Every structure is written in structure tokens, then in C-alpha cells.
């Protein structure tokens with residue numbers, strides 16, 4: 108179910124005062140994983156937000172995770188849509204969908220090290 112609410116002048120002023128999310132990109136985790144960019148689209152008309160129309164920040168929650176909090180501005184629909192993600196340093200992120208969090212990837216799966224592949228082989232007899 109889609110929830111739309113009118114914003115107060117104070118809420119609009121707050122959103123417009125946020126920096127463009129592009130200023131926080133690329134976001135580099137301590138392990139070297141890089142979030143180079145992320146594309147959000149208006150859930151009403153489907154148009155992708157131009158980078159300058161996504162305002163928000165990325166805040167690390169610990170060394171392995173960060174919170175992306177932003178608003179996409181759709182001038183056609185006259186909407187400010189929350190665009191929130193939980194980023195992980197394994198190349199995955201959770202994005203808030205209409206029915207809950209959806210897991211997606213911003214980078215390929217990390218390569219398994221030779222040692223971990225040998226351990227998997229020894230423990231499973233190569234079945235995995």
C-alpha cells in the first residue's frame with residue numbers, strides 16, 4: 108500500500124537543505140568495497156531521479172555497514188520520496204520496498220579465498 112502525505116514547510120526546508128547524495132559517493136568501506144553509485148526511481152511515475160535530485164547522506168553504523176538516508180525529488184509528481192538503504196561491505200544492500208526490505212547488490216560477490224575454498228573442499232569432500 109502506498110502512503111502519501113503532505114509535508115510541512117519545515118520538512119520541505121529540511122529535505123532541501125540536505126546535500127546531494129552524490130557528494131557522499133563513492134562510498135568506500137574499510138575492506139575496500141566501493142559503492143560507486145545507486146539509482147532510485149520514483150515509485151509513482153517510474154522515472155529515475157537525476158543525481159542532483161537525490162538528497163541525503165551515508166552514515167557508517169560500524170566498520171562493515173552504513174545507512175544511506177535520502178529523499179528522491181520527483182518534480183513531475185511533486186513528491187519527495189524516502190530512499191533508504193542499509194549498505195554492507197560484502198557488496199550487498201537492503202533497500203526499503205513497499206512490503207519490506209529487499210536485498211540487492213552494488214558489487215559482485217567477493218571472491219572466496221583459496222584457503223576458504225580448500226577448507227570447504229576438505230570439510231565437504233568437494234560437494235559444495
Ligand SMILES: [Zn+2]
Pocket residue numbers: 149150151152153154181183184185186
Ligand atoms: Zn514521479
